[in-house]
Amino acid sequence: MGLLQQLNDELSGVISSVQQSVVQIRDGRQSGGAGTIWHSDGLILTNAHVVRRDPVQIALGDGRVLTAQLIARDGERDLAALAVEANGLPVIAPGDSRQLHAGQWVMAVGHPWGVTNAVTGGVVIGVGKKMPELNVFTQDWVVADLHLRPGNSGGPMIDVDGRLIGVNTLMTGPGVGVAVAVDSVKDFLKKALNATPIRVETGKSAGAFV
The missing domain is CATH 2.40.10.10 (Trypsin-like serine proteases)
Structure with a gap:
């Protein structure tokens, strides 16, 4: 039981930290969508199918609601990058x-x-x-x-x-x-953020978007 409790406590700590870097994207739909803070100066990553209008409202983990602008979108990869005017935001370390x-x-x-x-x-x-x-x-x-x-x-x-x-x-x-x-996310950001104007593509997928 001690080992299981230790594992539970460690995972709870990890999740609590990550939750601070997850935003809610509000575009008028009931479910909306989520986003991940990629950079502390306001760069947010999400799916292209989540961003159906520009601008959108972003709810941060600290309760602030900010307006976010679409800066890059790739429908084929189903990725989009948003920017809000903020700094010092908590980020999630990228893995491999x-x-x-x-x-x-x-x-x-x-x-x-x-x-x-x-x-x-x-x-x-x-x-x-x-x-x-x-x-x-x-x-x-x-x-x-x-x-x-x-x-x-x-x-x-x-x-x-x-x-x-x-x-x-x-x-x-x-x-x-x-x-x-x-x-693939890293590749998208590297290419899309260096491209002007914003690249917009369309793509298909066999699954059900969430």
Whole structure:
């Protein structure tokens, strides 16, 4: 029991820290979506399908509600970058999705059905471009046996150390969640933030967006 309690306490601490870096994106829909603070000066990462208007309202973990501007969007990757006027924001340390392997424990944080900072967990099923039921092969995905719901999209998928290893994106079946791998996220940000004007693309996916 002592070991289990220690593990529980450690995970609770990790989750509490990560939750401070998760924002709620409000665009008028009931479930809205989530976002992850990528940089302390106000750069926020989310899914492209979450941002259906510009600007949008962002609720921070400290209760502030700010207006965010869309600065980059890629529909094929289903990623978008937003900016708010703020500094000193808490960020999640990026991990390395290339080091993930089947069986590792991961967790997803988001706002399913409007419930803020809800957490779900499971193990990695696989990582790669060719995942069952996915029609997009231009980037890496992380597939895990955890439940994602409307409002989880754009939120972080993290490892047990609280490092970002993916951006929650869709469900491909009962209890199977899919995230854009963090190494694809890094590539998106590197290219999109150096590009002018903002690049807008469209893409398709076989799963159900959350």
